[in-house]
Amino acid sequence: MTMMTLTGHCQCGRIRFTASDAPTATELCHCAMCRRAVGNIHMASVSAARASVTWVGEPATYASSPIATRGFCAHCGTPLYFAYNDSERMDLMAGAIDQADALRPASQFGVEGRLEAFRDLDGLPEARTDDDAQIMERWAQA
Secondary structure, three states, X not given: OOEEEEEEEOOOOOOEEEEEEEEOEEEEEOOHXXXXXXXXXXXXXXXXXXXXXXXXXXXXXXXXXXXXXXXXXOOOOOEEEEXXXXXXXXXXXXXXXXXXXXXXXXXXXXXXXXXXXXXXXXXXXXXXXXXXXXXXXXXXXX
């Protein structure tokens, strides 16, 4: 398994993290709790030893169940991690990782909650953000 130092941050930049010696393999979780926590069709995360993760800024936490906690930015709401209370590891959210393009899905969990309509997205029409004139005009005006 390929290992590297991963860095990341929330959307507003108030909270940043570094995970030394983290794998580039991600896990996708399809369970309903994880889908709701990240507001998406699945949660993509990278497991890292808690001791290897350093934070600049302190994530807010939410006890999402009696056995686990989720960390997030209290200012912008970005989900940052999931951790079982009794584990020495934590799962960093792939969407908050700067090197997300280097990550590769390696396993899926909670597949009983998978949304079948989103299983195969090949063949759907695709569009680039910078090809959308209205969005580009909004950014130009901002």
